[in-house]
Amino acid sequence: MSTRSDIQALALAACLALPGAVFTQSLPEDLDAYIEDVRSEWRVAGLSISVVKDGAVVYAKGFGDRERGSGLAVDEHTLFAIGSNTKAFTAAGLGILVDDGKLSWDDRVIDHLPWFRLKEPYVTREITVRDILSHRSGLGRRGDSNWYASDFDREEIVRRIRHLEPNSSFRSQAGYQNTMFLTAGLVIEAVTGESWDTWIKHRILQPLGMTRSRTSVLELEGMDNVATPHAILDDEVVVVPHRNIDNIGPAGSILSSALEMTYWMRAMLGEGAFEETRIVSENVVSEVWKSNIIYPLPPSYTKLFPSTHFSTYGLGWGLRDYRGRLVATHTGGIDGMLSQILLLPEEELGIVVLTNTSPSGSLAQSTVTFHIVDAYLGASGETDWRAAFRELGESQKKQQVETRQKRDASRVADTTPTLALDAYAGKYEDTMYGALSFSIKGDALVLRRHSDWIADLEHWHFDTFLARWRDPVMGESLVSFRIAANGKVSSVDVEGLAEFERQ
Structure with a gap:
């Protein structure tokens, strides 16, 4: 994004x-x-x-x-x-x-927040106040979209961090x-x-x-x-x-x-x-x-x-x-x-x-x-x-x-979506980032997540769409739908966020 x-x-x-x-x-x-x-x-x-x-x-x-x-x-x-x-x-x-x-x-976080959890049980048990103040949790610069422009409150954001895969060892x-x-x-x-x-x-x-x-x-x-x-x-x-x-x-x-x-x-x-x-x-x-x-x-x-x-x-x-x-x-x-x-x-x-x-x-x-x-x-x-x-x-x-030019150059011309637009509409969910939905307005899909994540989609190629967020500060994201063997949409990958499973 x-x-x-x-x-x-x-x-x-x-x-x-x-x-x-x-x-x-x-x-x-x-x-x-x-x-x-x-x-x-x-x-x-x-x-x-x-x-x-x-x-x-x-x-x-x-x-x-x-x-x-x-x-x-x-x-x-x-x-x-x-x-x-x-x-x-x-x-x-x-x-x-x-x-x-x-x-x-060097107090452990769980000594003060007993409900606190991370993906790895060992890290949950050992992570200290010093660790969380010094960027050495192993989680990296990820998860910001869980709070940015989101409806989650403080405790919910921390509770959901348990689902974030570490990107390095503790x-x-x-x-x-x-x-x-x-x-x-x-x-x-x-x-x-x-x-x-x-x-x-x-x-x-x-x-x-x-x-x-x-x-x-x-x-x-x-x-x-x-x-x-x-x-x-x-x-x-x-x-x-x-x-x-x-x-x-x-x-x-x-x-x-x-x-x-x-x-x-x-x-x-x-x-x-x-x-x-x-x-x-x-x-x-x-x-x-x-x-x-x-x-x-x-x-x-x-x-x-x-x-x-x-x-x-x-x-x-x-x-x-x-x-x-x-x-x-x-x-x-x-x-x-x-x-x-x-x-x-x-x-x-x-x-x-x-x-x-x-x-x-x-x-x-x-x-x-x-x-x-x-x-x-x-x-x-x-x-x-x-x-x-x-x-x-x-x-x-x-x-x-150059990054934008590379993205544009990768676009395959003259393709169409595999399915009719209404087949992509519906609710999707990720354990960490929560729910999002797609609906049809006119002849296009609209993505909604929380109160402020709203984007209008235009076809990019195959089953990928370009989402233009209505908040201009948020820019654009590629949204790619996955089609299962039964011919139905199984999930959607939102660039910069996660892969959301069809509900």
Whole structure:
């Protein structure tokens, strides 16, 4: 399914380059103009950024519009969805319980959620809180369609994960897993008796003074100064709705501003304390920034950062090095909203960039972030980050075009479906992804799954159809029906989802 751009891959740009020598310890010259040029080049509707250094906010500004063409300017107070940067908050929420003696990082998940199950009984029995916070469950980046735009609630999503086949052995390799972070949120609820949302608000957001930050888009009603999501579809920047992802909240639903994220960055760089407020202990900060699993970077990034020495994942944080300095970083993305946070603890330096246009916001935020980091590390001008990420973006766009061309070239012309359309209509089900149905409208099939997965089908070839999702962010999927020996439809394979059995 060509919906969400591979934000996590784009985002892993927080790596390293060459050792620096002279440290200027200052922001780049003409930073405002640089950011505005980058925003304009990448057609990002709005961007907000903040920089903290040595415990103080040294830069916090907004650029562009909350909604393209509205004339409503983005500033440092504008709210954006931070997506997977929520994961670090969930890890800290568990860290508070560790500090309180109510939990251990190495507690088994089933000790707190007795009903929790995975496909492999051994993994069910042994998987720990540390495992589910470090992407080493063996499940990989799969299962997201169980929560994305779905009607399943949080517990149902976790209950259904028992049907997902592992793609690697337990703890053997990193595999980005949103549902495991949702599970971590349910552990918080089981231990505290409070919802994840309430715990994060009462123990992190409110004590830090993050008074405008929210854990759900449903809380935005009536609020002002909120960024509108945008997406580049068919080469046009268009407004898209806020995606409600409350059902995966602990993995990605927080909304915040560049200014309020400085409180969070200063707390982490302050070893768990911001001004007079301690959120977690120094031990917790040390623990979340310890490597738990190797996180390989794709070849495109080793080219971009040729002297990368390591890339790992801690607890809710990506860890790597840059010019001889430890980097704790993460990115986040949900429809039309992309974010990046990068901390250099040894330099007491932190940067957060929030954008409201996908997928180009990812390239823009990385360009700006490393331009600033290099200035503080005495390496200004050594890398032309605009050119480097422009080349990366062009390469990714070329790859997308080639993939589509390859798909189109595989289409066999002048074929017809084996059966009449009404023979394909009916209900189908998968143990993990649930039910879907096909009905006939006019002379075409319509696919429905949950409230928002609705697609109009057109014949592709043989018994395969092209599904165009009515939500344009979700793109297109190939849908292939299987005909059994008795001449009837037995199942249907939906690209990017699963094979659903005829009911």
